[in-house]
Amino acid sequence: MTARAGTAARTPSEGRRAERRLGWWLCAPAALVMVLVAGWPVLYSLLLSLQRNDLRFPDRRAWVGLDNYATVLTSPFWWQAFGLTLLVTAVSVVLELVLGMAVAVAMYRTVVGRGLVRTVVLIPYGIVTVAAAYGWKYAWTPGTGWLAGMLPAGEAPLTEHWPAVGIIILAEVWKTTPFMALLLMAGLALVPEDTLKAAAMDGATAWQRFTMVTLPLMKPAILAALLFRTLDAFRVFDNIYVLTNGAQQTSSVSVIAYHNLIGGLNLGVGSTMSVLIFLTVALVAFVFVKGFGTAAPGRDPEGRR
């Protein structure tokens, strides 16, 4: 009995194993490319982060263990940037979620000129971030800007901490709300009309239908959208680089890493920051996937249920 069951299980598994081997061979080129373009730089950053490595002192390179990590993790500048990054991420993602949902519902329910509405909404996302950031920068600079012109004379919001942070968040939200709306609209399409009609028949108000039917059914799409945007927002760089370049304590972790790597030419400390950013991003993704059950893109839907 057991022996027969064993052979029965083995016979198809021979074929399956061959198939799997073929599968491995088929995806080997792709995996190799991934290792080369993603794995090696990550590993190289990790190696650099364990070195004293300053391009200006080629003779003083040395392995220093975790010294760079101690330096970065005890630096007030790093924690200042980390705190600001968390703040920008949290505020902008929440605003984008609320606005994006409103835009998604509007786009989904539009009857006339649907194509036009969707195109118009997507324009901010289509503009290159750096170009848009320069637009914001000039708009808020006294003398050149229409927004600064509406402020009392002598106000230069980009030269003060909180106004500058506000403008950075505004630029982020303006830029990526359409992206959020697009992802959420795909989620809206998941909600069957019949369910909504049934709820309406049972006497649910529009708000009740939205919060008790639409939102729960959209949860996977919302979580995926939040995950994407949180990871993106945590790495915010271009907007800050253009708007303030980190002046007035507005550096994000990516900006401070850039200043240490490219401005300071300190590959050790800069790589340490990159590794810390990588770890934080990995942690955020882990929490989303494990904690909230966000589906990883391309994951087998059967495996999830």
Place this chain on the structure above:
Amino acid sequence: MRVRAALAAAAVAAGLAAGCGSDGPATPVVNLYNAPQQNLSAIVERCNGLAGGRYRIVLNTLPRGADDQREQLVRRLAAEDDGLDVLGLDVTWTAELAEAGWIREWTGAHAERARRGTLTRPLDTATWQGRLYAAPYNTNVQLLWYRSDLLPEPPATWSQMMAASARLAADGRPAYGEVTGAQYEGLVVWFNSMVASAGGSMLSADGERVDLGAPARRALAVMRDYARSRAADPSLANTKEDDARLAVESGRAAYEVNWPFVYASMAGNRPGMLRHFRWAPYPGIDGPGRSPLGGANFAVSSYSRRPAQAFEAALCLRDPESQRIAAVRDGLPPTLESVYDAEGMREAYPMKEAILAALKTAAPRPVTPTYQNVSTVTAVALSPPGSIDPDRTLASLREQIAEALQSKGVLP
């Protein structure tokens, strides 16, 4: 085998024939990377004409901001890019690029020609550990620029400035005295000159250790007092060179500490005010002040494939006539003393005697390969100048600069 050798020989012969052909060998190109300068192309054209086919300079313009220029240069030098030949460097970058091995030392006849007739202070900015690494192109000093209709006698010290502003403010007249107090290089420049004026320095002479003794404490106290006095513009903590210039031109401020470009600007923008627009030496603390020292030098990249032509080109770009063109047409003070008496200088530089006098005592910025780090942490520690606490700020400056010198610690 023999056939192949014959073919190779034929190819070589053909190559030689082409090389000596009627069009002559291609002129070697020397790539010049420099900050934006309006009439630099005229200087380049002149040198290309003089070169007579020995080299042809191609002008590549770097970004406008000094940090962006440095970033682009060091990024390409770190990658051993051989597309750079002559580099226009800010005076504070010499040590960094020399220590990293990115620029060539000037020796022999080239060094001799770069040194001859060059003013001492600018020449020092091109020197690192006793070796010459660049040929001085232009220099710069700050002066006190004031409106003689408001201040009949220019103040000579920072405390006289505060007193003069208090008097003007009491009379309800423009009282602000502008100085570069924003969190950037200009704030470091101000601090460095204040420390030097008080008789101290930021670093030891060899650039290895922090100095910042009692004179630095005195300098910090004066800066703090000034930032809290009637002389300080409310936007002092955001003022850069151009804001200072605009504040005086718009009539909001009575005087400013700034580079000589403000004179040409005043002549162009507010010719009516020019009659009362005067200059005086950089203000001191107790005695005479020591002006900041600016300027640019030409270096030759270590990765240049045509160093001989690059040195020649650099020397032509900073010869007396080139410097005269840069001075008269672009407002860049020369580094060759003889050019100050050249044609057109009297009209373009009515203040040239004051510049030459200031150059004798100007305070160079600290010379160290990690100047970028030192400058960044200094600017952050001093900003905003009104919240300087002399003892506490000095202690934190000493600690952070010591770390920066070792390229340890984190840059903000």
